[in-house]
Amino acid sequence: xxxxxNSLTLEECRERIEYLESFLLESRIExxxxxxxxxxxxITVMTENMFHAQNASAIVRHCEAFGVQNIHxxxxxxxFMPTLNIALGTDKWIGLNRHETTADxxxxxxxxxxxxxxxxxxxxxxxxxxxxVTKGKFALVFGTEKTGVSKEVMGEADExxxxxxxxxxxxxxxxxxxxILIYMLSQRMRLECNDWQLDEESRTRTLYEWYRYAVRDSxxxxxxxxxxx
Numbered sequence: 001x002x003x004x005x006n007s008l009t010l011e012e013c014r015e016r017i018e019y020l021e022s023f024l025l026e027s028r029i030e031x032x033x034x035x036x037x038x039x040x041x042x043i044t045v046m047t048e049n050m051f052h053a054q055n056a057s058a059i060v061r062h063c064e065a066f067g068v069q070n071i072h073x074x075x076x077x078x079x080f081m082p083t084l085n086i087a088l089g090t091d092k093w094i095g096l097n098r099h100e101t102t103a104d105x106x107x108x109x110x111x112x113x114x115x116x117x118x119x120x121x122x123x124x125x126x127x128x129x130x131x132x133v134t135k136g137k138f139a140l141v142f143g144t145e146k147t148g149v150s151k152e153v154m155g156e157a158d159e160x161x162x163x164x165x166x167x168x169x170x171x172x173x174x175x176x177x178x179x180i181l182i183y184m185l186s187q188r189m190r191l192e193c194n195d196w197q198l199d200e201e202s203r204t205r206t207l208y209e210w211y212r213y214a215v216r217d218s219x220x221x222x223x224x225x226x227x228x229x
Contacts, residue, residue: 058175118157125160
């Protein structure tokens, strides 16, 4: 998971991007910038105590695949631990924000202007087709594998979102639900919203972190070019 370096100014990040770029093939630069152009923090994902590593890994892959840049996790009962053989390296390109409690996570998200959207099959409300993506940024909250989102989330949620079922079951595995919702809502967001891309500061800091991962021995190279005082 990437950790955005906020101690540097934007100009310092740009200088380091320009330097690291000299160690990358043009095709690699194009791939990274193409992915960056599709990245968003208009949608984010929050998970509560996801104890199956395969589900954590799958959600990381879904977010990376569909351009959701940040994940927020609540880990007061169990850690969010993706496994490498399922995440397949996608964790290197996603920001992970860990929170000790659900209250902390919700407060942090609200301070950034996010609507809290509880995903649950047990509360009649919006579907992926009827949910209003244009009302502003939103956080999709996924609960534990067995019991779903907590009562705290249900009480704090601004809206509820469900995937309608046509068969005998009333819900899907959490990673399957996440894949459907992230894909459908990110597609609608790009079609219906004008401000979904990362802002200039987020783009610059994210690209710098990506270049640090993409360039072999980047830390040594940066220390030699930009020695710390």
